[in-house]
Amino acid sequence: MNKIEIKKRIEKLREEINRYRYLYHVLDKSEISDAALDSLKNELFKLEMEYPEFITPDSPTQRIGGEPLDKFKKVEHSSVMHSLFDAFSEEDMRDWEERVIKNLSSQPPLLIRRGGAGGEVGYFCELKLDGLAMNLKYEKGAFQQGSTRGDGRVGEDVTNNLKTIESIPLALRLPTESELKKIGLAAAVIKKVLASIENGVIEYRGEAIMTKKVFEELNKKYKKEGRPLLANTRNGAAGSIRQLDPKLSAERKLDFYVYALATDLGMETHEQEIQLAHLLGFKTLKDVKFCRDLDEVFSFYKHCEAKREKLPFEIDGVVVKVNNLALWPVLGVVGKGPRYMMAYKFAAVQATTILNDVVWQVGRTGTLTPTAMLEPVHVAGVTISRATLHNMDEIKRLGVKIGDTVIIERAGDVIPKIIKNLPKLRTGKEKEIHVPKKCPMCDGEIERVKGEVAYRCENKNCYAVNLRRLMHWASKSAMDIEGLGPKIIEQLMKEGLVRDASDFYNLTVGDLEPLERFAEKSAENLVKAIAERKVVVLSRFLYALGIRHVGEESALLLAAQITNSQIAHKFTNKSVLTISEVSKYYQSLSLEDLEKLEDVGPIVAQSIYDWFRDKHNIELLEKLEKAGVVIESQKLKVKSQNFTGKTFVLTGALESLTRDEAKAKIRELGGDVSSSVSQNTDYVVAGADPGSKYDKAVKLGVKVVDEKAFLSIIRG
């Protein structure tokens, strides 16, 4: 994008984010998920970081919360209700810790340690509830006012609605002195706490939430009554709090957990604030942990993530707080949130990205399935670059065009899907998606299946040919990709992930992990195995291309030819050849040139000649090059001429070397390896349990040698 386009993109993102914020915060409606909205905000934030000249004061990145609603009385908060900064990885957390330590570098170490039992800083970790932040004000121990966060400074008075929540105490419980002592409060602090309950003001903050159970029950009920359903628990809670009639609010049975004390009572640690809340009669989170260092934080985070599904309410991460309250004013607040806390979020399952292209996959029955090729994006911890689009009806339903910004979702173990299109972000350059006129695999005719939305390639062999082609590509004698067997290839084709060999190289762990037969480890292994074979010797590459009549032997001859060519000087031990150099070379050979090659007759020559001129094949070569496949040099010049003109056939298992090694040795010494025994065979090398080739050799009177004899021959 050039600068003008970037500015436009920034403006469009802003408009769209603002529209969603208004819908969500003011009208209690949500058109897209938080994760998708975050993704848009993230893009905007990154663009603004790179081009600060385009930041405007009204950008969504520049403010804390939503506007208060007009229908409730406005309440000015005693102190700003901030938001939190987000971290998405261990690296983000380490960066945060580094900033904390840097900011504390002028403090005496003793002060830093006081927060934790011997730890450097000491963190108190809690679940991050997915509800709405509320401020609860108690005067002389009685619940006096409850308010929403609003824009952080001014919120809405929702006291009556909050009073319907049973977990919010209407009067604070008066703890005993010994209870307060037990949580480590000093005598002066105990005095202050008791005085504030009896005669002063105490403000606590926490989250109003709807449990998963209530959410399900309500939606069941609403469905029966034909009322609109709640989108999620957060929306359910928001709608409840914003009811003008508290009776309607009560129907929704919300819950409330306290997570912060907003009044200075002289506590030393945040942990004490939470313990005090419990003593005062608030519901506090059970899943909390004091962590001495980040490693302990990380294991708590993992523990919570694993527990997430089973919890009665929705959480979207863990909040990590510097435990020592004396450090809070030193660290201070910057922008939307304090430096002494971090929301360590769980990986989002939705994100926004660009639909770069649509490719059409031909299935076993010839049905064409569109696959979305996406700008790679991080979702739920993995990179996604493809998603299924199912069929033309789905494309129409989504109203999606190539170039559109789309929301993709990866939920648990399902294939990523495009769930929404954001047409407001269009530039005008987007392209309609059309069903191809000819089969992209075989150029066969395409027909619409009668009575169905599907289109089909009429060539019955199309799928099978393609499958065989891909199996050949991955096979041991060709690219030799470990773990890429026929079953996996078929699965990848079926899922629309692989259409031609170049697609293997673009697969990501995120593409594979949701598939049956794959777990994180096996997905990683396959991606690694494929990447390891990106650099390949020329003969294997030529063989893998599956040119008709070009077997392993002719591929070797064809490869050797290049060493005599004008690009031979590039083909030294160190350098690699690009695929375009290779294909240009073979395209430069005339039919006569090809026929002159050893063992190449007119039929083989014609086949090679045609292959390198076919439009689909040229396209495949280009894609392979783009995918990063390169040709490495190969010792093709024969070392000695000992075996020149001699043909070997291998049968049975060899002990001291693999079959491939044996073949390589024979070729190094100038010999040929054939797969079948004939009058022209010079030696049959018989290992353990030789097969029918052995019998045939005996019958034809061909010389048979065992492994030991073979080894002594090759050792000269």
Ligand code: IVH
């Ligand atoms: S502490 C300075 N602790 O997350 C803000 N917040 O994304 C103090 N939240 O506005 C917040 N669980 O509504 C804190 N254990 C927890 C939380 C929590 C959920 C919410 C809170 C906040 C939002 C920020």
